[in-house]
Amino acid sequence: MTTEESILKAARKVFQRKGLEGARMQEIADEAGINKALLHYYFRSKENLFEKIFSEAFEKMLPAVSGYLSEATNLRQFVVFFIEKYFELISEMPYAPQFILQEINRNPNLIANLTGKFGLPVELVKELIKREADAGLIVPIRPEHLMINIISMIIFPFAAKPIIMTVLFKNKQQAYDEFLNQRQAVIADFVLAAITIKKCDQ
Amino acid sequence: MTTEESILKAARKVFQRKGLEGARMQEIADEAGINKALLHYYFRSKENLFEKIFSEAFEKMLPAVSGYLSEATNLRQFVVFFIEKYFELISEMPYAPQFILQEINRNPNLIANLTGKFGLPVELVKELIKREADAGLIVPIRPEHLMINIISMIIFPFAAKPIIMTVLFKNKQQAYDEFLNQRQAVIADFVLAAITIKKCDQ
DNA sequence: GTCTATATGCAGATAGAC
DNA sequence: GTCTATCTGCATATAGAC
Structure with a gap:
């Protein structure tokens, strides 16, 4: 690992926390040795x-959507696929979301420089949701709400x-990790159950 | 408004952002005039x-649960009631959640001083969910997941x-506000749809 | 490229007049 | 209680040796 890489790694850790x-x-320097x-x-x-650290984190988090979209033929498939991929992504950088929210809250200008890139994929997802909702394939719901x-x-x-x-797991790291591992499947089940229309057609 | 009150008000605003x-x-002083x-x-x-500002925000956010619990006779009622009340609470201090998460992330010790107060209500909610899930009144789901x-x-x-x-509403405050206003009902519908067992008994 | 030593500026905190 | 003026320390940043 080069010096530059070890600095970036240390900076990621300290800035995100x-x-x-x-x-x-000083702390970044110590961390990088x-x-x-x-x-x-x-x-x-x-x-x-x-x-550097912020835009790197921001870019990794946001535009992930676009890729998954093309591979799915319907909304339910996309939802499952999206949850799986996005969950994996965040698992690899668990501090990034809070970091990004924090820094944008402190300085809203940070978002201005990076905007524009994600307009397209969001619109495509919105259309997909709207189409299936209008067609009665899922429960009626505004796309923005489902996405959020x-x-x-x-x-x-x-x-x-x-x-x-602290509140749910008495500070036991293991219990929290187990909880996180379950969430991918739980969220998918939860969302699919919520958007499925309850019919008696069997 | 006394000087002390105007300081606290200014401090709330600046610290939370x-x-x-x-x-x-200096900024707090300016804000307080x-x-x-x-x-x-x-x-x-x-x-x-x-x-002062932190523990005030923290205490307002967390133990709100306990009150709503006693007024509900079943889970569905509690869910609707909880969403309504908690949503109203946060609407009044919209910056508090991010602020609390941020500061605890920076200094995890902050949580240690304030712990202990919320153990009880959380356990009660967990039991309520578990009871109804076991009885087949709702879909089987781990209480922790439903709560989260x-x-x-x-x-x-x-x-x-x-x-x-930025991403969903092109920076239009009005569109975002409208979105927030809808959310209380949307979340309630979404959750109830997700936990309701799909049966054909009519 | 990597270090030690040093400069610079700013923010939190205090002294003291009114 | 409220102000102006000032002190102090610390964190970023630079100079310069190796």
Whole structure:
């Protein structure tokens, strides 16, 4: 691992836990096992290093949707596929969601620079949901609500990890991990049950 | 409004947006229309002022559950009642959830001081869900998942407001507000549909 | 490229007049 | 209680040796 890579790795860890303002260049340097001055040699400023980490996290989190869309032929298939893939993605970077929400909340301008990229896939998903709802294949629901419902249930348990672990699992890491492992299937079942029309046609 | 009240109001606003580390005492003073030194006269330190704001927000958010529980006779009733009340609560302090998650993420010790209070109501809700699931009145689901599903769908749209407004509503505040207004009913419908057993007994 | 030593600026906190 | 002026420490950033 090169010095630059170990800096980025350390910066990811510290920034995602503490945020831009809470992070200390000293802590990042310690974490990377190098000197503070080297940080400024590789990345001119703290802001600059932060910007790298933030946009990297942001880009990994958001546009994932578009890929899954083309592979699904109907909404139910897409929902299952999306939950699976998005869940795996977040599992690999569990602190990213809370980090992104935190920093955008602190400085809403961060979002402006990165916008535009995700307009298209969102519209496609909206259309898919609307089409099936209009055709009576699923329960009538506004696409925006269904999308947010799914995303909420995936992301929130990661963002609220410390509280959930304390309140529901007496701070037992293992119990929380087991809970997370179940969620992928649970969310899929939950969503499909919610959007399925209850008919007696058998 | 007394000086102390206007300080607390200003501190709430600034801390909830910027967090402990991101907030500046100068900004709080400006927001309150007073001098920086007065902050230290009323509250000895930044940490001290922050602690007031944080525990106030935390206590308002969490133990709300217990009250609603006694008024409901079955799970479906409780779910509807809980969503309604919790939604109203958060609407009044929309920045609190993200703020709490952020600060606990930065400093997990914050949760230790405040724990213990919510053990009881959570256990009662768990039992209620388990009882109805075992009795076949609702779909089988682990209580923890159902609770987190509901909380997720309520809280996330507030925590992710800037992103949602940009990605789904082209930064139109009005469209986002309308979306939020619908959510209370949408979430209730969604959850009830998901936990209802699909039978053909009519 | 990597370090030690140092400069710079800013934010939290205090002193003291009114 | 409220202000202006000032102190202090710390975190970012730079200089310069190796």
